[in-house]
Amino acid sequence: MELRDVQYLLSATDPARLAPCAAEVTFLGRSNVGKSTLLNAVCGKAVAQVSSTPGRTRALNVFALGTDRRLVDVPGYGFALGARAERALWGPMIEGYLRGRESLRMAFVLIDAQVGPTKLDLQMLEWLKAEGIAWRAVATKADRVGGSRAAARRREAALAAGLAPERLAWVSAKNGRGIAELRAETAALLGL
Ligand SMILES: Nc1nc2c(ncn2[C@@H]2O[C@H](COP(=O)(O)OP(=O)(O)OP(=O)(O)O)[C@@H](O)[C@H]2O)c(=O)[nH]1
Ligand SMILES: [Mg+2]
Secondary structure (H helix, E strand, O other), rough: HHHHHHHHEEEEOOHHHHOOOOOEEEEEEEEOOOOHHHHHHHHOOOOOOOOOOOOOOEEEEEEOOOOOEEEOOOOEOOOOOHHHHOOOHHHHHHHHHHEEEEEEEEEEEEEEEEOOOOHHHHHHHHHHHHHHHOEEEEEEEEHHOOHHHHHHHHHHHHHOOOOOOOHHOOOOOOOOOOHHHHHHHHHHHHHH
């Protein structure tokens, strides 16, 4: 079994509908940060739907590797469909899923490389720490940060998230930077 063997399994808005499994890795981040694109890049296969319209992914989209391993594409937080959605931050669906999900090996928290962590991103990191959920910060769309500015931008973004620069993965689905490392990490987490 390889990441390339990934297949779409189901979409659910009720996390209680997700059956237990042996191991899973999940992709979190604000709307449009590149979660679905990164999942596809890591797998080397276009399984998750990508769109230029923010808020495209509205349910927990679950992808299977064999019978017992999963990747989960989570709806973006911070995309307000209305006042109520805005208040809800990431809402009960995401919280309900992340809490007490025994098989969850890692939550990749995606942060826009150019923008750095937003207030919501920092809240998500704090929340994950408080819940004792394993997380890893991943800066996406690194191709948009010019070569000469990249090192400084990475330091700044890492510092804002309270991390050493090397602990902030720096990736681009567009030019492939950092994808091989993230792929190896994901495969190891899933025990592939
Ligand atoms: N330049 C560049 N653009 C990217 C990269 N990754 C994603 N994008 C673009 O960013 C936009 C959003 O990508 P998605 O993968 O749909 O983002 P998402 O986080 O899944 O968005 P939601 O499902 O709406 O929360 C698309 O237009 C992608 O083509 C990248 O590495 N570099
Ligand atoms: Mg998406």
